[in-house]
Amino acid sequence: MVTQPLIDLQSATVRFGAKVALSDVNLTVSRGERIALVGANGSGKSTLLRAAHGLLPLATGRRVTSDAAAPRIAMVFQRPFMLRLSLQANIELGLLLRGVARAQRQSRALEALARVGLASEAQRNARVLSGGQQQRAALARAWALQPDVLLLDEPTASLDPTAKREVESLIDAFADQGITVLMSSHNLGQVKRLASRVVYLEHGRVLADVPTDYFFRGPLPQEAALFLKGELPWT
Structure with a gap:
């Protein structure tokens, strides 16, 4: 086939x-x-x-x-854009725009952050993270969408x-x-x-x-x- x-x-x-x-x-x-x-x-x-x-x-x-x-399809750009929100909120926003139910957004966002080693940074302002952390966060945001x-x-x-x-x-x-x-x-x-x-x-x-x-x-x-x-x- x-x-x-x-x-x-x-x-x-x-x-x-x-x-x-x-x-x-x-x-x-x-x-x-x-x-x-x-x-x-x-x-x-x-x-x-x-x-x-x-x-x-x-x-x-x-x-x-x-x-x-x-x-x-999910895309990660060379310089990921992060809103002036917590890292977790940045991930959840992507899920919201994809139509994921509210009850699932928090767990999926935290799972994605854990997947890239950023669970401990979930409540930090995403814009104060290092370049490497922001890129990992962008990958988490993409992965959370289950592309x-x-x-x-x-x-x-x-x-x-x-x-x-x-x-x-x-x-x-x-x-x-x-x-x-x-x-x-x-x-x-x-x-x-x-x-x-x-x-x-x-x-x-x-x-x-x-x-x-x-x-x-x-x-x-x-x-x-x-x-x-x-x-x-x-x-």
Whole structure:
């Protein structure tokens, strides 16, 4: 039996005015995958994440989701936004907006905070937490929604090495739990550790979509090979 992808972008193009941010992109995201989007700054990684979520309109092409039921999708941004409320309230608000019954919101929020090691911080103002704690809190907020797909935009870009390891460990655990992960990253070591598939973008086009081991060992299009060697500029 062939399983339909959770998300299927078909010839997707995204424009911002005259600028083409994504051009004729095809991307399938199937249950259980761990996909990393890589490429220089401005290559279209963040735009592709938002298009996969359905947050951006497509100028051309289609976004198709599973016929059985639209997948539950949660997204964590590079700099998570926290309201000037307690950490627990920030988690509960996400559940409220998702339509979770009031009787369940508190227990699910506390369970999520415990899952990321922040149960003791539940009543602290979320905005006074460290960058690493806020990123873990954003992961807790996403996990509490019980997503089928977790979208991550440079989830450890501004964190110190200890916080990076903590966040990577959580992402790995969530994926092991069965959550499908689609993430962008500049950290190629992180890509090796977390991804099973790598999608390389340049100027809004997908130039390679291969298993992770092949990306680092196999022959690639010239642009992707130069990027891997560090011979392409980041901007």
